[in-house]
Amino acid sequence: HGDPNYAQDCLTEKGVEQAEKLAEFIKDWEIDEIYQSPMGRAKQTASYSLKKWEKSAETLEMIREISWGDKSGNAYASDSPWSIIDGLIEKEHKYPAGDEWQNLKELKNDRLVEDFEERCCLFDKFLEEHGYSRSGQLYKAEVPNEKNIVFFCHGGISAALIAYALNIPFFQFNAHVGIKLTSISKISFDGKPGNFVPAKLEYLNATPHLGFC
Numbered sequence: 539h540g541d542p543n544y545a546q547d548c549l550t551e552k553g554v555e556q557a558e559k560l561a562e563f564i565k566d567w568e569i570d571e572i573y574q575s576p577m578g579r580a581k582q583t584a585s586y587s588l589k590k591w592e593k594s595a596e597t598l599e600m601i602r603e604i605s606w607g608d609k610s611g612n613a614y615a616s617d618s619p620w621s622i623i624d625g626l627i628e629k630e631h632k633y634p635a636g637d638e639w640q641n642l643k644e645l646k647n648d649r650l651v652e653d654f655e656e657r658c659c660l661f662d663k664f665l666e667e668h669g670y671s672r673s674g675q676l677y678k679a680e681v682p683n684e685k686n687i688v689f690f691c692h693g694g695i696s697a698a699l700i701a702y703a704l705n706i707p708f709f710q711f712n713a714h715v716g717i718k719l720t721s722i723s724k725i726s727f728d729g730k731p732g733n734f735v736p737a738k739l740e741y742l743n744a745t746p747h748l749g750f751c
Contacts, residue, residue, distance in 0.1 A: 669682065679729035700725065
């Protein structure tokens with residue numbers, strides 16, 4: 539999504555400009571299915587592209603921004619995963635290896651771990667419905683599917699699902715990649731029915747519509 543006003547869950551003037559530039563850039567894409575987060579800033583971003591395509595989007599709870607924060611309080615009320623990573627790097631000069639991040643004391647009563655796991659399960663179900671079932675590190679192609687599918691969502695959930703699809707630990711991915719506003723990332727699954735295939739990252743965090751990549 540574009541530059542947000544988090545308090546109002548909408549786009550700022552700058553965010554609207556970003557969304558309009560994105561819509562113009564992708565207006566000629568051939569799209570089969572479009573999904574949007576239920577959150578206002580993502581839906582507003584999507585609206586400009588939907589108008590260009592003359593299409594509608596299905597609202598998908600799976601791609602709502604990932605939740606964090608102590609379970610006893612409101613979501614997003616405590617330190618974000620990115621703040622925790624930055625703090626660990628500053629203090630300890632490292633970040634957790636593999637899935638050790640799930641056992642951090644900073645996340646002892648945080649909703650992030652549970653929500654991350656739930657979204658990954660939902661993502662697997664989504665892909666299975668589209669012909670690809672998870673099998674360890676790979677996906678088994680069950681039926682032919684050449685659909686182009688677009689998600690309009692958020693940086694946190696984008697990082698979570700991309701990292702999961704590519705078998706990269708969530709904190710490791712976020713230590714090295716900061717998802718940019720209105721950036722475009724593409725993952726492809728290419729396999730004949732019966733074959734086992736990895737998720738392929740074609741591009742990540744691209745912003746040519748903003749004048750730089």
